[in-house]
Amino acid sequence: MYAVGENFEYMIEDIEHDISVIGDIMMFGDEYLIGENLDGKRFVFIYIENEEIVQLVEEEDEASDMLDNWEEEYYAGGTNIGDWDDDSYYEREDRITTGSGDTEEYIEDEDCSESEEDVDSFISGLMGG
Known part of the structure; x- marks a missing residue:
């Protein structure tokens, strides 16, 4: 399992990306990681616990919904809750x-x-x- 702030490498469309975990969200009984590459592009990954791997959520609608839910519930639209x-x-x-x-x-x-x-x-x- 990756925690917020950790990094990992992931191949997306034959390009290796350095991904930083910027958030996570539990939905439908599964854990999803929100990752961001060095260019600021965000990706959604599902964490498969029994295999201890992350897998890219490739369906655009599903990934977009996850990002929207995460931003609305946890990221607070960019608000710094530590201020x-x-x-x-x-x-x-x-x-x-x-x-x-x-x-x-x-x-x-x-x-x-x-x-x-x-x-x-x-x-x-x-x-x-």
């Missing part, structure tokens, strides 16, 4: 919303860091002293 700084979820996490509709008001949370005195007091209370 945490620009993720609006994390911006909302530190806010409290009051009101409804057009009257929503955001209140920024106060700094909730504990002082050293509070920690010492807590520990003393636990130790009975």
Whole structure:
């Protein structure tokens, strides 16, 4: 089985291609690999588990459907899901919303860091002293 980021060589129309695995998708109980050659052309391969080989999905309609499903479900149309700084979820996490509709008001949370005195007091209370 190939994982995302791994490479392999594959003969397509008598030309050897260096393929990089850029994704995988499970459909119909089978595992499919999405590969890309050095020119940026994408291919779909089925992983045949019992033989531990990959085989090119040659039927254009099937391969196109697989690519479309993968892009829609996993690739997110090019969105970088690892870009945490620009993720609006994390911006909302530190806010409290009051009101409804057009009257929503955001209140920024106060700094909730504990002082050293509070920690010492807590520990003393636990130790009975």
